Amino acid sequence: MTQGGSSVAEVRALLAALVATKPQGRVAECGTAVGEGATAIVGALAPGATFVTVEPDPERFAIARRALAGTRAEVLNGSWQQLLPARAPFDLIFLDGGVSDDTVDLAIDLLAPGGILVKDDLTPGIPVEGDPVREALLRTPRLIGAELLARADMAVIIATRRA
Numbered sequence: 059m060t061q062g063g064s065s066v067a068e069v070r071a072l073l074a075a076l077v078a079t080k081p082q083g084r085v086a087e088c089g090t091a092v093g094e095g096a097t098a099i100v101g102a103l104a105p106g107a108t109f110v111t112v113e114p115d116p117e118r119f120a121i122a123r124r125a126l127a128g129t130r131a132e133v134l135n136g137s138w139q140q141l142l143p144a145r146a147p148f149d150l151i152f153l154d155g156g157v158s159d160d161t162v163d164l165a166i167d168l169l170a171p172g173g174i175l176v177k178d179d180l181t182p183g184i185p186v187e188g189d190p191v192r193e194a195l196l197r198t199p200r201l202i203g204a205e206l207l208a209r210a211d212m213a214v215i216i217a218t219r220r221a
């Protein structure tokens with residue numbers, strides 16, 4: 059799993075397509091890094107939608123804030139676990155930093171009913187059972203999820219919170 063790298067182009071295209079389904083949506087990204095995923099999201103944001111992205115690393119945060127200056131992205135420095143609950147609920151969350159089986163439940167708490175959660179950076183071909191993050195996303199009754207290949211070497215999970 060990447061720690062500070064940017065999302066791949068296929069995932070950014072997927073995010074843009076999903077963001078466009080939420081014209082009044084509240085969109086959040088956990089882990090801005092240098093803002094490449096956020097740039098794709100903000101480019102697909104409808105006029106009625108909002109977007110907040112959170113990054114704890116001060117250098118990456120500074121780069122992202124510059125890259126996203128003048129856009130409608132709200133770029134925050136800190137951890138999403140601390141900063142996003144006050145801004146919830148969200149209609150779409152890109153869960154791309156600070157993810158563990160322990161934090162998935164909090165991310166689901168932050169979703170509105172019908173809200174979508176996207177998790178990338180998964181190694182393809184790993185069974186759900188025995189993989190804590192996959193189990194947390196795909197075996198919870200709170201979500202209806204699917205794992206897809208974004209490209210040959212990367213799987214993503216897209217999961218919707220039950221209404």
Ligand SMILES: C[S@@+](CC[C@H](N)C(=O)[O-])C[C@H]1O[C@@H](n2cnc3c(N)ncnc32)[C@H](O)[C@@H]1O
Pocket residue numbers: 060061062063064065087088089090091092093094095096112113114115118136137138139154155156157
């Ligand atoms: C894979 S990178 C994010 C890439 C970015 N989303 C993109 O699409 O270009 C993961 C980022 O998550 C950040 N991160 C780690 N723990 C975090 C937390 N608790 N809250 C928010 N971000 C976190 C890391 O510092 C790192 O920059």
